[in-house]
Amino acid sequence: MGIKAVVAGASGGIGQPLSLLMKTSPLISELALYDVVNTPGVAADLSHISSPAKITGYLPKDDGAKLAFKDADIIVIPAGIPRKPGMTRDDLFNINAGIVKGLIEVIADVAPKAYILIISNPVNSTVPIAAEVLKAKNVFDPKRLFGVTTLDVVRAETFVAEITGEKNPQKLTIPVIGGHSGETIVPLFSQAKPSVSIPDNKLAALVKRVQFGGDEVVAAKDGAGSATLSMAYAGFRFAEAVLKGLSGEKGIVTPSFVYVPGLPGGEEIAKETGCDFFSVPVELGTTGVEKVQNPLTNLNDNEKTLLKACVEGLKGNISKGVTFAHNPP
Numbered sequence: 001m002g003i004k005a006v007v008a009g010a011s012g013g014i015g016q017p018l019s020l021l022m023k024t025s026p027l028i029s030e031l032a033l034y035d036v037v038n039t040p041g042v043a044a045d046l047s048h049i050s051s052p053a054k055i056t057g058y059l060p061k062d063d064g065a066k067l068a069f070k071d072a073d074i075i076v077i078p079a080g081i082p083r084k085p086g087m088t089r090d091d092l093f094n095i096n097a098g099i100v101k102g103l104i105e106v107i108a109d110v111a112p113k114a115y116i117l118i119i120s121n122p123v124n125s126t127v128p129i130a131a132e133v134l135k136a137k138n139v140f141d142p143k144r145l146f147g148v149t150t151l152d153v154v155r156a157e158t159f160v161a162e163i164t165g166e167k168n169p170q171k172l173t174i175p176v177i178g179g180h181s182g183e184t185i186v187p188l189f190s191q192a193k194p195s196v197s198i199p200d201n202k203l204a205a206l207v208k209r210v211q212f213g214g215d216e217v218v219a220a221k222d223g224a225g226s227a228t229l230s231m232a233y234a235g236f237r238f239a240e241a242v243l244k245g246l247s248g249e250k251g252i253v254t255p256s257f258v259y260v261p262g263l264p265g266g267e268e269i270a271k272e273t274g275c276d277f278f279s280v281p282v283e284l285g286t287t288g289v290e291k292v293q294n295p296l297t298n299l300n301d302n303e304k305t306l307l308k309a310c311v312e313g314l315k316g317n318i319s320k321g322v323t324f325a326h327n328p329p
């Protein structure tokens, strides 16, 4: 079966390298690039790469969004503005909420079965917005909607390896749960596989670095945006995991910010946290999320404290998104 993939926001700092990686994937047969600017150029450039995926570029004119998304199997969305120093991800809400809502409305109409992967910040709110739009159009399937939190996982691997001396950080599996901003990000080093030993005097700084890794990049870019290249890597890694699951590969488990009460195994997580959306390790299969794993039963005391702070912030982010979807300004 051929897979049609779409990148929405394809001309941006994340969109271009992400589109490059998608173009090189043997799992994709058709790649449509959508953005409000520059997609003809990006598509022409990538079209010279001798990989199988047939590439097209669309702008809003002439119903470009509808044509780009039509009958897509998987859609990755890095559309929207990034942070500058001094901003929180929530400061992006006013602009990005409307962008995501508009894109999901088109997707609901022309690609209701697509697997939708949302990168646009604030993820803690944009994913609930997407769910509400899909619900209103009667096409919401929790197994197919994902907030991409893979960059937090990638950072956890990298920063832990710097401490433990692991030569290949990608050998580490470290669940990072909760949301995708500051204290809502909860790395669970106690559940790392293989197990890792973090010295007590390094733990607090390590947790903080994973939670605020995005700020490190925003500060270093000094006004020129936030993480793009590491995010393109993380976004592609997650998209590939979804595609491998769809193709029947077994044993693919990675965290994602999903609508937990609608998923097998997720009801308990929603009850325990009071959050309907939560990043947890999801088992991916031929229909998307087959099951969510519950990492909350094995938390140590430090992780329990982190979880408490996480849910306090996350609940507000989620309800802000839900409210916006029902009462846009």
Ligand code: NAD
Binding pocket: 008, 009, 010, 011, 012, 013, 014, 015, 034, 035, 036, 037, 078, 079, 080, 081, 082, 083, 092, 096, 099, 102, 103, 118, 119, 120, 121, 122, 123, 148, 149, 150, 151, 152, 180, 225, 226, 227, 228, 231
């Ligand atoms: P960018 O400004 O470089 O690119 C964004 C692109 O979106 C631009 O090309 C812009 O033209 C396009 N765009 C704007 N409105 C659009 C619309 N209605 N339809 C289609 N395209 C539209 O920004 P970036 O650095 O690529 O970041 C994009 C988003 O990703 C930001 O919100 C950022 O905060 C977020 N982000 C998320 C993560 C994560 O871990 N989930 C990591 C990094 C960045």
Ligand code: LMR
Binding pocket: 082, 083, 089, 121, 151, 213, 214, 215, 217, 218, 226, 227
């Ligand atoms: C990140 O974690 O790098 C992204 O969410 C971008 C940001 O605003 O920090």
